[in-house]
Amino acid sequence: MTLTTKVLLGMGLGIVVGLGINLLGLNADGSFVNTFLTNGVFGVVGKMFVNALKMLVVPLVLLSLIAGVCGIGDIRLLGRIGSKSFVLYLLTTAIAIAVAITGAALTGIGSGMDIKSAAEFSGADAPPLADVLVNIVPSNPINAMAEGEMLSIIFFSILVGISLLMVGSRAKSLIDGVETANEVMMKMVGIIMALAPYAVFCLLAKAMANLGLDLFVQLVGYVLVLIAILLFHLFVVLQVLLKVFSGLSPITFLQKMRNVQVFAFSTSSSNATIPVTLRTVVQRLGVDRSVASFTVPFGATINMDGTAIMQGVATVFIANIYGVDLGIGGYLTVILMSVLASIGTAGVPGVGLIMLSMVFSQVGLPLEGIGLILGVDRLLDMIRTAVNVSGDAAVSCIVAKSEGKMDIDVYKDPNAGLEGDLDEVEVQTNAQPAT
Template sequence: MKNLALHWKIIIGLLLGIVWAVLSGFFGWSEFTINWIAPWGRIFISLLKLIAIPLVLFSIIGGIVGLGDPKHLGKLGLRTLLLYLVTTILAVSIGLILVNAVKPGVWMDKSVRTENRIAYELWAQQEGHPAHDNTCLLCDDSNQSLIDEVAKRRGYDQDENVAKRLKQVSEQKESGPLQFLEDMVPENVFWAMSDNAHMLKIIFFAIFFGISLLFVPDKQSKPVINVINGLTEVFLKMVDLIMKAAPFFVFALLAGLVSEMAGDDPAKVFEMFKGLTWYSLTVLAGLLLMAFVIYPTIMKFFVKRLSYKSFLKGISPAQMLAFSTSSSAATLPVTLECVEENLKVDPKVSSFVLPIGATVNMDGTSMYQAIAVVFLAQWHMIDLDLGEQLTIVLTATLASIGSAAIPSAGLVMLMIVLSSVGLNPAWIGIILPVDRILDMVRTVVNVTGDATVSTVIGELNGSSKETTEDKKAE
């Protein structure tokens, strides 16, 4: 067992958690599970939330500082960042189109979704957030017995705010067209860092701070950069230490979550996984579309010398390693070799573009976050309007910059995106049973996107190996 890879231990933990929850339903142990096992899952969520803000802050600053001399923010840097931004927005948009078309979150029994909606409204009341849309199941007297049952089962009955009846949500005041820009700029960054819901403000500060640091003389900036890089390593180590205990935490999280949702009715467990199957198929469809259709099409449009087959064949070793490690950073050396040797990109370009991509380009992760947030909203009978879905596009795109290139880092960023639209970040526990395999596939997408952008930038700069060799021959 000691020699077993961590991801296998996590898979075993989540499977045991589900089995425990099913047995709890059959034997009436749900109360014991909720009182004595579920709290450890919530501790796991709290630990992840604890490191989310500083990890994003220092990762983004470090990524921008990694550009080096401000001159690198010139033609090559701007082209690189712009193309990465375009592919990320494209990935998120495709994800939103798919999840709104397929609606994987509605493939469940209506009674289960009704309970989920009540649980969401109880959570929103407890947190002091207004509930989404105009639905208010807590306001319907006919739901009182179900409300009491859900509140007691999920522990909300101990919160004094739940005793008060939720009133209809008043309409929010109309805001101007540039309100989203106002919301991105913090008046006090320390206040913004006090709550994950203000992540856009933190990301803005990190970008502003990182760019400003590039223009400070080396003598003054180097100590700051060393501190930032050191702090980044510390928080990544915290992630590593937390993940060592992840199998136990995942067991507790899944056992508690499924027990809270199903109670002593095991049939509800199977309804839950019916929805997860449709969610997984939607995510996989989007990821495979990006990796094997969108990227080769972009490549074919800009790089005439490479065919669809030669591109995929050239990058396939990096894709296989990405699938097995779920880490863009671990795959980077192989990606560099594939891009330089197989796709014939000048090392001066690839050595600049690919490391940046491993930090800021997370197309697969961003797409998965967009699909997951809308799916979880559908799961809880929440309709996200156009403005909220645009917020998802913006937050997922910017949060991808701070996603560490390590396994399961996307889960931390997903919590940020959930918070940005007023949803419960603890809902990541719902998709944990299928996250590992999806994490492997989305890392393939991330690495393929890095290779695509690197090759396109090399072609636009006229600096492919073949072009260089031709010029020398002349």
């Protein structure tokens, strides 16, 4: 079996086992299953795997970006790639939340409902735009790496890469060293991914054992509308944009992205999925590493399509429950706030609720309304993350195709980048000119 098949099998078995534990009532607090299996074996293995992925993120982003900038070789080309990526990411996020608000408003979810919740949620104030811009430039790059501040790491890496280009031939040995170190990091990704099927099984078994389906019955309207809009954005909006702007086959794209989507679904973290996304975009989709090493970590930081959709649906849902009429102005504010909040927000589990609290504060909705959706948010967060990383990969393909930095033969080859061909594809990607 290929790694993708093993991962999908692990995901399916994990969901079945987790639901079985939950529905049979075996996961009660203090029980043997809860202590030694759900929070023991499943929890420990799952956390170790996620930590292993996170371990690779900062060095991989740092080395990939520096190597990528040096590989591009032209500072003006780097500027084009950066500006195209930024505009496309903001465009997809704006479309996502506009579609979410429209869909939720048309269905009228939450109207006339009487849902009570004891859950509480403390909000967060929206950071001023000036602070977001200032924090892009790190006062201490080492501290930024330790804290995982992605925009700061991206800025520092690009600046190092540009400086190496400006030094010229004297920096060649250092550039070669960075590229070698980058290859070592990609090999580490391969080693960790070999354990993925077992880790995905444990992550999903624990999630389903703890969550179950009870809350879904109570919040069925919110859950179904949100999932429907997320799937619409993934399978329709992103694929239309991919086809219109690049002419590439959406079916091929979706087939090759399954592995990444399963990882994103399991970890609920765009940042933790960066190593897998980067590997797939380069080796399976044929995007030149110099482009992918910029667009993938950049997208994991500012591209929050799935989170934006959740904010739109949740805003309409809570507004209807509390009988608040936001009006056109309120919804436009939600769209603007969601797009701005996505810039510089960490791609980690649960960040969507923090962003939602900022939106609620801005439009005057009660923050305690977030407590109503806390229970189901964990599983929905998994779906949102799969949508987020798919958007990162789609924009990477569009930008690479527009700059002639994409190997179309690799994109069309269904076997490119599979386990047996990793080294071969890696050599082809580095050696062949873009077509």
